[in-house]
Amino acid sequence: MNSTPHPGLDSHEVELDRRKFFTQLGLGSLGVAAAGTLAFYYRYLSPNVLFEPSPIVNVGRTENFPTGSVTLDVDSAIYLVHIAEGFFSLSAICTHLGCMTAWKPELNMIACPCHGSRFNREGKKLAGPAPKPLPWLKLWLSDDGELMVDRSTTIPELQFLRV
Ligand code: FES
Numbered sequence: 001m002n003s004t005p006h007p008g009l010d011s012h013e014v015e016l017d018r019r020k021f022f023t024q025l026g027l028g029s030l031g032v033a034a035a036g037t038l039a040f041y042y043r044y045l046s047p048n049v050l051f052e053p054s055p056i057v058n059v060g061r062t063e064n065f066p067t068g069s070v071t072l073d074v075d076s077a078i079y080l081v082h083i084a085e086g087f088f089s090l091s092a093i094c095t096h097l098g099c100m101t102a103w104k105p106e107l108n109m110i111a112c113p114c115h116g117s118r119f120n121r122e123g124k125k126l127a128g129p130a131p132k133p134l135p136w137l138k139l140w141l142s143d144d145g146e147l148m149v150d151r152s153t154t155i156p157e158l159q160f161l162r163v
Pocket residue numbers: 094095096097098099112113114115116117128129130
């Protein structure tokens with residue numbers, strides 16, 4: 001009768017099996033620790049870069065904006081306005097707390113839905129808590145005849161682009 005807990009194996013074979021198991025367990029643990037360390041260093045050494053969209057927006061061709069039109073581009077948060085004096089672009093972000101404004105043709109004004117600021121089509125404040133007018137943005141015509149707006153550059157008011 002065999003008295004070992006592993007029938008068919010002598011105590012030397014059981015010891016080898018146990019040793020092999022613990023060796024593999026140790027190597028596995030080292031492998032997991034090494035992978036974690038590599039992942040940490042990769043994250044630590046890779047540059048922390050935020051990819052922001054370009055501030056330059058191609059608005060399109062002048063013929064898309066008839067005289068008297070006020071066009072809101074929601075994606076870029078700008079207005080393209082065409083009046084008799086020429087084209088200009090305004091930021092659509094309210095100068096109070098940064099809500100997106102909207103053109104209200106029936107009222108002939110730009111309105112902020114958050115706290116009721118109102119602006120005329122030149123961005124001048126008419127009512128509400130906004131501390132400043134809507135800023136005018138740099139606008140130019142590209143070599144291919146497209147209207148381009150730089151959202152990061154403000155310009156003095158009443159600088160119209162005449163085409
Ligand atoms: S954010 Fe426009 S009025 Fe407050």
